[in-house]
Amino acid sequence: MTASASPPLLSVGGLHSGYGRIPILGGVTLAVRPGEFVGILGHNGMGKTTLLRTLMGYLPATAGEVRFEGADITRRSPTARARMGLGYVPQGREIFPALSVRENLRMGCLLSKRGEDETIADILATFPRLKAYLDRPGGALSGGEQQLLALARCLCGGPTILLLDEPTEGIQPSIIEEIIEILLRIGRERGIALLLVEQNLTCITGLSERILILQKGVITREVPPEVARDRSLIDEFVGMA
Numbered sequence: 611m612t613a614s615a616s617p618p619l620l621s622v623g624g625l626h627s628g629y630g631r632i633p634i635l636g637g638v639t640l641a642v643r644p645g646e647f648v649g650i651l652g653h654n655g656m657g658k659t660t661l662l663r664t665l666m667g668y669l670p671a672t673a674g675e676v677r678f679e680g681a682d683i684t685r686r687s688p689t690a691r692a693r694m695g696l697g698y699v700p701q702g703r704e705i706f707p708a709l710s711v712r713e714n715l716r717m718g719c720l721l722s723k724r725g726e727d728e729t730i731a732d733i734l735a736t737f738p739r740l741k742a743y744l745d746r747p748g749g750a751l752s753g754g755e756q757q758l759l760a761l762a763r764c765l766c767g768g769p770t771i772l773l774l775d776e777p778t779e780g781i782q783p784s785i786i787e788e789i790i791e792i793l794l795r796i797g798r799e800r801g802i803a804l805l806l807v808e809q810n811l812t813c814i815t816g817l818s819e820r821i822l823i824l825q826k827g828v829i830t831r832e833v834p835p836e837v838a839r840d841r842s843l844i845d846e847f848v849g850m851a
C-alpha cells in the first residue's frame with residue numbers, strides 16, 4: 611500500500627488548547643500517514659510548540675481529538691502515548707547533561723521492547739558520531755551533538771512517528787546537513803513518520819513531502835516543498851522571509 615492510500619497513523623481533528631484561559635490552538639486538523647514526512651511552518655508564537663506538546667499530552671486538549679493508529683488518545687498520558695509509538699524531541703533538546711551519552715541512551719531504552727545493548731548498538735549504527743562520546747557527559751557535547759543525542763535517545767524507544775521541535779535551532783550548518791541525512795535515512799530504513807516543526811527553510815524543504823502553514827493556532831494552508839523554497843511566497847504565507 612502506498613503512503614497516500616494508507617489510513618493515517620496520526621490524525622488530529624479540531625484540536626484546541628492553550629495556557630489557562632489563553633487559547634492558542636483554535637481547531638487544528640491534520641493527518642500524517644505511516645512513513646510520511648510532514649513539516650509545519652509558522653512565525654514565532656503561532657503555536658507550533660503548543661501543538662506538539664498537546665499532541666504528546668503535556669498540555670490538555672480543551673476540544674477536538676487526537677487519534678493514533680485509529681485509537682482515540684486525546685486523554686492519554688504522555689507516557690502512554692510514548693509507549694504506543696509517539697516519539698518527541700522538544701525544542702532545546704532536554705538531554706540529561708550530567709549523565710553520560712551511554713546513560714542518556716539507556717534512559718531512552720526504558721520504552722524499548724528489545725534488549726538495551728541490542729537497541730543501543732542498532733541506534734549507534736545510524737549515529738556513528740556518538741560512538742566516540744559514549745562516556746562523556748551529555749552536557750559536554752556541542753549543541754549539534756546534543757541534538758543528535760536527543761534524536762538517538764528518542765529512537766531507542768522504537769517510535770513509529772517522530773515529533774521534532776526545531777531540531778536545527780542554533781546549530782552549525784555542517785551538523786544541520788547531518789541531521790537531515792540521518793532523518794532521511796531513518797525514514798527510508800525504519801519507515802518512521804515525521805512531524806517536523808522547523809523555521810530553517812533548507813531543513814523543512816529538504817525533509818517534508820508537504821508543508822502545513824500554522825497561523826494563529828490554525829492550519830491555514832498546505833504547500834509542496836518546492837513552493838516553500840521560494841522565499842517571497844513564504845513571506846506572503848507566513849511572513850518569515
Ligand SMILES: Nc1ncnc2c1ncn2[C@@H]1O[C@H](COP(=O)(O)OP(=O)(O)OP(=O)(O)O)[C@@H](O)[C@H]1O
Pocket residue numbers: 629632634652653654655656657658659660661
Ligand atoms: N507556558 C505558557 N504560558 C502562557 N503562554 C504561553 C506559554 N507558552 C507559550 N505561550 C504563548 O503561546 C503562544 C504560542 O507559543 P508557542 O511556543 O507554541 O509558539 P511557536 O510557534 O512554537 O513559537 P516559536 O517559533 O517562537 O517557538 C505564544 O504567544 C506564547 O507566548
